[in-house]
Amino acid sequence: MSTTTTHNDLPLHTHKRSRRTTANRVFAVVHSCAILALLYRHALSLLHSTSLTSFLITLTFLISDSILAFMYSTAQSPRMTPIYRKEFPENLKRVVKESDFPALDMIICTADPFKEPPMNVVNTALSVMAYDYPTDKVSVYVSDDGGSALTLFAFMEAARFASHWLPFCRENSIVERCPEAYFETDHSRLPEADKIKIMYQGMKVMVNNVIERGKVGDEYITGERERLAFRKWTDGFTRQDHPTIIQVLLDNSEDRDIADNSMPNLIYVSREKSRTSHHNFKAGALNALLRVSATMTNAPIVLTLDCDMFSNDPQTPHRALCYFLDPKIQSELGYVQFPQRFHGIDKSDMYASENRHLFEINPQGMDGVLGPNYVGTGCFFSRRVFFGGPSKFLPPGNPQLSPNNVVDKPIQSPEVLELAHHVAACNYEKNSNWGSKIGVRYGSLVEDYFTGYRLQCEGWKSIFCNPDKPAFSGDSPINLIDVLNQTKRWAIGLLEVCFSRYSPITFGIKAMGLRMGLAYCYGFWAIWSIPITTYAFLPQLALLNGLTIFPKVSEPWFLLYVFVFIGAYFEDLLDFHSIGVTFQKWWSDQRMWLIKGLSSFLFGSIEFFFKSFGIATLGFNVTSKVLDEDQSKRYEQGSMEFGVPSPLFVPLTTAAIVNLAAFAWGHVEVFRGSNGLEGLLMQMFIAGFGIANCMPIYEGIIRSDKGKIPTKITLVSTFIAFALYAAAYVTLRN
């Protein structure tokens, strides 16, 4: 089945349904029945339980399995109608003249020059400045929430380098337009390549020198314009407290590259910050930038990009236009989301950094209903989307910020610059709709999930654009603690939405219908921690005390458990298989799911709980993108990086110890014949499965390199494991 949109017989895009749709639906019904039967069994045994202990154990499993059932059933929603799309950018110019292409404003976010090296930010910017797009229609805005002169310095250099890099890419039809990625491979066949490479290396060395010294020395400041710019970093200037800085680095009405073509606009913006007003993290930055860009260029299409993700294909805007320029879907189309894809990932994707469920499988499913969620980066928006639903325009206070306003003054004219500074001020949003009804939405650490969700609730549709050649390519953390802290932030942010009055289960279903509402319920993520923790400890502690808590092999209920487990796992494996992911990567993904359940989801839930009672406040901890050489080496060798004595590792290590002990003790019990294998088999299997998943943790305990689990963590975990055993001994043995 496939639908085609044509203009004079030239399709811009098509889509087709997944062949697995029917199988998915049938299986969902069968599996759901099995789960219901299991819950029914728990309810029965709860009613007939003979002791307090067995009552509590059954209750724990009833709660855990109900959560699993809830998460399972909501996850089925996107699996009902996954679709695959295809674009035909080659037809675009035949349908719309290039001179009629809409202008593009691209916003790149950065927040910390030491965690996000300015050279990476520069690479991201250069990769999109070099898009195959009419340069007079392209504007790149760098949002620097770190308010760092170092980042501005890097961009001054980048602006100069761009005048060589852009014509070089165009004349040689270079595909790799991120210089760092391009120079990683040898291009000695192209005579100019060497020259450009030397230029690039020179810039890199200079920028990195400046970063190392922590300040821009006078010897690096060449012109009067630069001197004036850096003067804004006065003595009282801190990243939390400083005036707005807007620096136009390239202006397409006057700057030209070495081949005499016009350059895209390049504008550095660091919005005003003050300790007395909340800046709403990235959401605040994006809103400030939406306004600043409105005063200067006000392009109808806006790309939001994180500094850790560069463009991997210069035709990407054309792909997005295949949808935005289709008159049939135009009026309701809010955004076109490209998946987050990553480079430098190890063969087994040890940390499940690819997050295929989140970034690919789910969006494909949601695309078959109203469209995918927004994932913060690699997303082209129609500017209009930020100002009310498709049929309910909400004007911003100032008509000059309206999405249909045409800017008729040059970007460096005093009026434009004055207004731009005014709208970047930190109290500009006071008593306005920004963050609540217009712009990117505030109130969650996952502003992306929340914003996309709210926009879809307002009636906007979205498109998932997933070309074979990844459109963007990003960095991902290469040590466990960064991964866990990142997912902890996400888990908290998602709970902030799911337990608010905008919860997808209530508000979402009402606004978008059952299927979309349920699809957004993956935001309840963190509650996975409850069943995962239960299954990581309870069967094992019971086993250590010789207590049978699951059906015997000979009972029919045993088969039901087997079916539910294998069914869920096999379904997941097939999902990964259908998008071409190896078995090994799938195994890592499910393992990381368990690891997160015992760490980031668990701690995230607790922190969210504290926050809800006003006991703690939570911030956006930017993930570090700096690569440590030793760590990189261990990453390539496939050994998991612990290194720091973080409490996040304690439940994991404890679980590893308890599972090993239980598995060993189970064998003893069976050989002694005190309790037959028949009754303990399932508990033995669960402990064995736990051990299989904990392999990197045992390695982490016995390794001796810097990335090992700190001895302190091992000791604390061993102590807790004993304490748990003792507690179980007291409660379970009577």
Ligand SMILES: O=c1ccn([C@@H]2O[C@H](COP(=O)(O)OP(=O)(O)O[C@H]3O[C@H](CO)[C@@H](O)[C@H](O)[C@H]3O)[C@@H](O)[C@H]2O)c(=O)[nH]1
């Ligand atoms: O106060 C802040 C904090 C962060 N950022 C930027 O936000 C982006 C994302 O931060 P990062 O540390 O890379 O977080 P990730 O967890 O990798 O990001 C994912 O999750 C975020 C929400 O938690 C989304 O915003 C991102 O787009 C999504 O890729 C980066 O460009 C930062 O520079 C800001 O601009 N201001």
Ligand SMILES: [Mn+2]
């Ligand atoms: Mn990131």
